[in-house]
Amino acid sequence: MSGPLFVVGLSWRTAPVAIREKLAFREEEIAGVLDELRAGPEVAEAMLISTCNRVEIYGVAKGDAIDAAGAVRAHLAKSRGLHGDPQVADALYHHAGDAAIRHVFRVAAALDSLVVGEAQILGQLKDAFGVAAKRGATGAVLGRCLERAFGVAKRVRTETQIARGAANVSSVAVELAGRVFGDLTGKSVLVVGAGKMSTLAARHLRRAGVDEIVVTNRSPERAERLADEIDGVARPWDRLEDLLIAADVVISSTGATEPVLTRPLLKKVTKARRWRSLMIVDIAVPRDADPAVGELEGVYLFDIDDLEKVVAANLAGRARAAEDAGKIVDHEAAQFEQWLRSQHVVPTIRALREHFTRVAEAEAQKTIDTLHRKELTPEQRDEAVRRLAQLVVNKLLHRPQTALKEAGPGSAERLVESTLELFGLEPVAPEAPEAPEAVDPPAPPEPGAVSEAGEGRAGARKAAANDTPGAR
Ligand code: NAP
Numbered sequence: 001m002s003g004p005l006f007v008v009g010l011s012w013r014t015a016p017v018a019i020r021e022k023l024a025f026r027e028e029e030i031a032g033v034l035d036e037l038r039a040g041p042e043v044a045e046a047m048l049i050s051t052c053n054r055v056e057i058y059g060v061a062k063g064d065a066i067d068a069a070g071a072v073r074a075h076l077a078k079s080r081g082l083h084g085d086p087q088v089a090d091a092l093y094h095h096a097g098d099a100a101i102r103h104v105f106r107v108a109a110a111l112d113s114l115v116v117g118e119a120q121i122l123g124q125l126k127d128a129f130g131v132a133a134k135r136g137a138t139g140a141v142l143g144r145c146l147e148r149a150f151g152v153a154k155r156v157r158t159e160t161q162i163a164r165g166a167a168n169v170s171s172v173a174v175e176l177a178g179r180v181f182g183d184l185t186g187k188s189v190l191v192v193g194a195g196k197m198s199t200l201a202a203r204h205l206r207r208a209g210v211d212e213i214v215v216t217n218r219s220p221e222r223a224e225r226l227a228d229e230i231d232g233v234a235r236p237w238d239r240l241e242d243l244l245i246a247a248d249v250v251i252s253s254t255g256a257t258e259p260v261l262t263r264p265l266l267k268k269v270t271k272a273r274r275w276r277s278l279m280i281v282d283i284a285v286p287r288d289a290d291p292a293v294g295e296l297e298g299v300y301l302f303d304i305d306d307l308e309k310v311v312a313a314n315l316a317g318r319a320r321a322a323e324d325a326g327k328i329v330d331h332e333a334a335q336f337e338q339w340l341r342s343q344h345v346v347p348t349i350r351a352l353r354e355h356f357t358r359v360a361e362a363e364a365q366k367t368i369d370t371l372h373r374k375e376l377t378p379e380q381r382d383e384a385v386r387r388l389a390q391l392v393v394n395k396l397l398h399r400p401q402t403a404l405k406e407a408g409p410g411s412a413e414r415l416v417e418s419t420l421e422l423f424g425l426e427p428v429a430p431e432a433p434e435a436p437e438a439v440d441p442p443a444p445p446e447p448g449a450v451s452e453a454g455e456g457r458a459g460a461r462k463a464a465a466n467d468t469p470g471a472r
Contacts, residue, residue, distance in 0.1 A: 004065055004097075004141060004340075005058070005060055005104075005141065005340070006059050006060075006065040006066070006068055006069040006072070006094060006096045006100050007056055007057070007058055007059075007069075007093075007095045007100045007103050007104065008057045008069050008072040008073050008092065008093075008094045009055050009093065009094075010023060010055055010056075011053055011054035011055075011112065012054065012114045012304075012305065012308070013112075014090075014091045014092075014093055015087075015088075015091035016305055017285055017287060017303050018291070019087055019088060019091050020055065020285055021286035021287055022080060022082060022088070023050075023055045023076070023080055023082070024050050024285055025050040025055065026050075026257070027127075030048050030050070030128075030131050030132075031131065031135045031137075034047070034048060034132055034135050034137040035135070035137075036075065036079070037057070037075060037137075040075075041062065041063075042061060042062055042067055042068035042071040042072070043059050043060070043061065043068055043071070043072065044059075044061065044139065044141075045059060045060035045137060045139045045142040046058070046059040046132065046138075046142075047059075047129055047131070047137060047142060048128060049125060049128035051120075051121070051124050051285075052169065052283065052284070052285035052304055053113055053114050054107070054112075055076075056107070057072050057076065058100070058104055059142070060139065060141045060142055065096035065097055065100070066096050069094035070094075072094075073092050073094060076092070077089070077092070098333065098337050101145065101336050101337055101340070102329060102330070102333045105148070105149050105152045105332055105333050105336075106326075106329055107121065107125065107149075108121070108122060108125055108146075108150060108153040109152050109156040109162075110122070110153070110156075110163075111322060111325055111326065114304070114308060115167050115168055115169055115172055115307070115311050116162065116311075116315055116318065116322060117162040117163045117167075117318070117321070118168040118169065119163065120168060120196070122150070122153045125146070125150075125153075126150065129146045140343075141340065141343070144339070148335075148336050151332070152328060152329060155328050155332070156325040156328050159324070159328060160321045160324040160325045160328070161318065161321040162318065162322060162324070162325045167311070168200055169200075169283050169304065170200035170201035170204060170251075170253070170283065171200065171204045172311055173201055173251050173281040173283050173302075173307060174201055174204040174208055174251070176306070176307060177251070177281055180279055181248075181249070181279075183209075184205070184208045184249070185209045185210070186211050187210055187211065187248040187249055188210075188211065188212040188247050188249075189205050189213050189247065189249045189250070190214045190215075190216065190246075190251070191213060191214065191215045191216070191226075191232075191251050192217075192240075192250060192251070192252035192253070192254060192288065193217055193255075193284075193288075194215055194219075194222040194223045194226045195222075195253065195255060197253035197283060198215070198217070198251070199226055199229075201283075202215065202229075203229075203230060205230070205251070206232075212233070213227075213231075214227075214232060214233050214234075214235055214243060214247065215230075215232050215234050215235070216234070216237055216239070216240060216243055217234075217237060217254075218237050218254070220236060223237075240260070240265070241265060241268060241269060244261075244269040244278070245269050245273055248278070248279065249279045249281070250281070251281045251283070252281070252282045252283070252289060253282075253284045253288070256286075257286055258286075259287065259288060259290040260288050260289075261280065261282070261288050261289035261290065262290050262293070263290050263296070266290075266293045266296055270296050270297060270298050273298065275297050275298040277298050277299075277300060278298060278299050278300070279300045280299065280300070280301045280302065281302045282302065282303050282304070283303075285304060287304075289301055289303070291303075356396060359395045359396055363388055363392050363395065364388060366388075367385070367387070400419065403415060404419065
């Protein structure tokens, strides 16, 4: 059985944007999915992250992680009406146990991003965890895993060069436009949307020396705020058609779930432009531009997956940083795996400690009572303390000793091995069979009492020596 953690999902590595957008979840849908998953018999904890690069569920299984991952795969596809779709089935992956931990850590460290080292994924992961935690869908294991994942991301950013000069999807979109035109100076660029990605794109456009940056957005205030910041111009959303006619390049990244750059709209636009070339870089998921727009004459449409080629060239120079970051992830993942494994034994350790303490305290109390009750000589007091120690040893050894003696073939070897390992003992050669006698040594007599055999302390020592193999 693998560890309890599992990951199910798809990402830019396994699924083109056309599939990713079908599986994408809006924030307001996520709590419902988490409730459904946890209502079933497989999933104890869960969170869901849905970004332009990935849709993934991180979970903790009630039983076997592979079984839980299978159930979540089916649920994920079904919740989008894509159960049985072979493309979705091919694109979905799952990881369980240690592999799942490594995956979560790599995602947090932006090592699994389309643009390696980008800063956005960490915020998205924190938001996704926040939504799940607020819903009560996370517990100790996922909580600790994500806490460590955030720590790993911080280490990777501060201890490696991965984030230095790192790009993001928006800056790569601008870079792609620059490559197509050779130079963006003198061009007019229309930014569609005014959210986080549009803001990043607009800032990069300004740095790239674009002459005119026009921002349009559903809510005009946001467009104006962004235009002010980058010294651009804000234009009303209902003028989109005219704005498209005037632009050389369009960078679009709205959160719309249906295309805003539709084929009928762009058909009118291309006609009005007299088929002058128009470059559209659509970094939204779901996509802002209907893919059919790319078939129109004079329209050069790029989507988020087209950025991969630019990214690959950028990454080549940062292979060393990625390697350093990978080592941090491996080290941290190994530590977390160890912590997770230790969680299985914590209740046993606690029970063992409580049992030992109960036995020791009960015997100690009897000795204290004796010491209070009787006037003892210093020698007798010493004897009382030794007797206490011996009684505790006898009581604690009684059960394991019986179990060892009564174990059947097969289990006897296993028990002997475990005993030697647990107590750090050297293996001892088997002795000649014992004559049948009492399993436990007789309790040593109370101090001050006269032993029938006249042995007292010596007798107790002998019994102890018979019972106790040599410690290392
Ligand atoms: P965001 O900060 O929430 O901004 C969303 C923008 O989309 C706002 O300007 C919003 O306008 C607009 N919008 C939302 N629904 C709309 C609709 N129905 N019609 C027209 N405009 C609408 O989101 P973001 O993080 O910038 O992401 C935007 C897009 O980029 C998403 O498709 C996302 O998948 C993709 N993307 C994000 C990242 C990332 O790291 N965040 C990376 C790559 C791609 P209002 O101001 O009127 O609300």
